[in-house]
Amino acid sequence: MDGKFVHMTVWSGFTGQQHAVDLLRAAVDDSPRDSQAANAPGSGQSMTHAWLMTGPPGSGRSNLAYAFAAALLCDDRGCGECANCHLVAVRTHPDLTVLTTERVIISIDEVRALVAGSQLSATAGRYRVMVIEDADRMSERTSTVLLKALEEPPDNTVWILCAPNEADLIPTVRSRVRSVRLRVPSIGDVAALLQRRDGIEAERAERAARHAQSHIGMAHRLATSDDARGRREETLSIVAGLTDVSGAVRAAARLLEIAGEDAKALAAERDEHERQNTLHSLGVQPGAVVPPALRAQLRVADEDQKRRSVRNLRDGIDRILIDILSLYRDVVRLQCGVESDLVNTEMRESLDHLAIERTPAATLATIDALDRARERIGANVAPLLALEALLVVAVRRDTVR
Numbered sequence: 001m002d003g004k005f006v007h008m009t010v011w012s013g014f015t016g017q018q019h020a021v022d023l024l025r026a027a028v029d030d031s032p033r034d035s036q037a038a039n040a041p042g043s044g045q046s047m048t049h050a051w052l053m054t055g056p057p058g059s060g061r062s063n064l065a066y067a068f069a070a071a072l073l074c075d076d077r078g079c080g081e082c083a084n085c086h087l088v089a090v091r092t093h094p095d096l097t098v099l100t101t102e103r104v105i106i107s108i109d110e111v112r113a114l115v116a117g118s119q120l121s122a123t124a125g126r127y128r129v130m131v132i133e134d135a136d137r138m139s140e141r142t143s144t145v146l147l148k149a150l151e152e153p154p155d156n157t158v159w160i161l162c163a164p165n166e167a168d169l170i171p172t173v174r175s176r177v178r179s180v181r182l183r184v185p186s187i188g189d190v191a192a193l194l195q196r197r198d199g200i201e202a203e204r205a206e207r208a209a210r211h212a213q214s215h216i217g218m219a220h221r222l223a224t225s226d227d228a229r230g231r232r233e234e235t236l237s238i239v240a241g242l243t244d245v246s247g248a249v250r251a252a253a254r255l256l257e258i259a260g261e262d263a264k265a266l267a268a269e270r271d272e273h274e275r276q277n278t279l280h281s282l283g284v285q286p287g288a289v290v291p292p293a294l295r296a297q298l299r300v301a302d303e304d305q306k307r308r309s310v311r312n313l314r315d316g317i318d319r320i321l322i323d324i325l326s327l328y329r330d331v332v333r334l335q336c337g338v339e340s341d342l343v344n345t346e347m348r349e350s351l352d353h354l355a356i357e358r359t360p361a362a363t364l365a366t367i368d369a370l371d372r373a374r375e376r377i378g379a380n381v382a383p384l385l386a387l388e389a390l391l392v393v394a395v396r397r398d399t400v401r
Contacts, residue, residue: 010067010078010085014060015193015216016185020053023180024064028071028078031126048178050150050159052135054166055182058215062133064182065160069096069129072158084125095122100133103311104380108142115149118157128157135161136168143170150176190219198224210343213326218319227265231258232323239324239394240350248391255320255391256384263316317383318374321390325370327351328363328394335360358397369393 011021023046030046051068053061070088071078073095079085087093099106099114114130122128132138138146150159150173159177166174166181185193190209193216194200200208200223208223211232221228235258238251326343333342334355344351354363373390377383 009080010070010074010088012080013193013197014064014067016189017060017064017182020064020180020182024068024071025077028068031072049153049157050161050177052161052163052166052169052174052177052179053182054163054179056164056184058212058217058219059182059184060216061162061182062131064180065131065133065162066091068160069093069131069158072127072129073125075125094124095128096131097128098131098133101137104137104378105139106132106134106137106142108139108145111138111142111145115145118149118159119154121154122156126156128154129160130157131160131162133162136163136165138169140170143173147172147176184214185216187214190214190216194219194223200224207346210345211323211326213322213343221266225265228262231262234258235320235323236327236344236347237350239327239391240347240354242391242395244395245392248395249388252384252387252391255387256317259316259320259383260313262319263312266316267312313383314377317377317387321370321374321377325367327354328366328370331355331358332360332363332367335363362397365396366390366394 011025014021027046027048051065053065055061066088067078070080070085073088073093074082074084076082084093088096091098097114097117099110101107101110114132118128118130120128132146147170153159161169161173161177163169166179169177187206187209190212191202191205194205194208195202198220204223205219208219211222212219222232235255238254242248242251327347330342330344330347330351331354333339334351342348342351369390373386376386376389
């Protein structure tokens with residue numbers, strides 16, 4: 001041992017979120033250390049039974065939720081090494097229940113089942129932790145079911161909800177949770193994380209963080225995957241080169257193909273990681289034959305992965321739209337005489353060309369069309385039609401109404 005080893009806890013790896021980490025660590029430190037004390041009314045002044053993690057995509061709200069869950073279930077407040085921390089990391093801890101969905105909304109039956117499970121006592125530790133990812137996908141009627149559980153929670157149950165904004169939840173739910181707001185980390189913070197955690201050299205880390213617009217997960221992909229970088233470059237090159245409506249229609253078809261390729265690549269990476277974690281949690285060594293008694297659990301995991309395919313494609317399209325949005329935001333900045341903080345500095349020649357040949361009003365109309373395209377795809381409009389409508393607006397050079 002050279003003395004330079006740094007112990008990695010469940011809180012390691014968060015960048016630009018020290019205020020949130022400090023708040024949650026204080027709550028864990030203030031929480032009782034045994035199940036009987038956890039049941040005592042009023043025990044702990046920083047700890048409460050319901051939390052809401054909010055923040056924009058890439059801020060790490062779900063990762064922070066699971067770090068908090070691990071710290072609550074760990075005997076050493078989130079050591080990152082024990083069996084409890086590992087089981088939370090692979091989502092198989094007996095006292096952790098997770099609700100996530102690949103659909104547009106979370107169903108009322110799913111929440112009812114979750115609420116019923118929250119009434120059970122913890123089996124291995126002090127708490128039973130209930131995590132709802134994408135809590136903003138609950139309808140008002142479904143949220144009311146959850147509200148009843150938040151109003152009268154068992155003493156040992158902790159709820160952790162995740163959503164982009166507090167306003168995405170109904171007011172009565174918001175009034176019963178403690179909010180933890182995550183910030184968008186700076187490009188410098190994300191780049192430093194890539195260098196420190198993943199060993200990425202400084203120039204590539206900065207470029208990936210900038211192109212990902214501080215989205216940590218996407219920055220990691222862009223820094224480590226030539227294919228991901230190539231798909232992004234092709235996307236922006238296609239859009240920057242649009243000249244007519246027929247070209248826009250062809251470009252829409254190609255962008256949909258790129259989104260599909262990206263979704264498949266990301267799914268393959270994530271699915272393999274999840275499969276290996278599942279095997280590890282079941283005690284199956286890499287390369288070993290899976291015992292017949294455990295194969296049913298793997299089949300369930302495989303079926304869950306297949307159900308994600310539609311969501312993966314939608315996410316892939318959304319990533320493309322965000323990249324295109326960064327292009328036109330750069331263009332409008334240049335049209336306003338602002339040359340700093342450009343996302344796509346490597347495309348400066350194309351940016352200058354677009355800024356000169358089109359009016360600022362047309363650029364702003366394209367940005368509005370991007371927002372409409374994201375809303376339409378979110379409302380289950382055929383992605384190809386939404387992309388075609390967007391790119392037809394993008395080829396116009398004058399004001400569009």
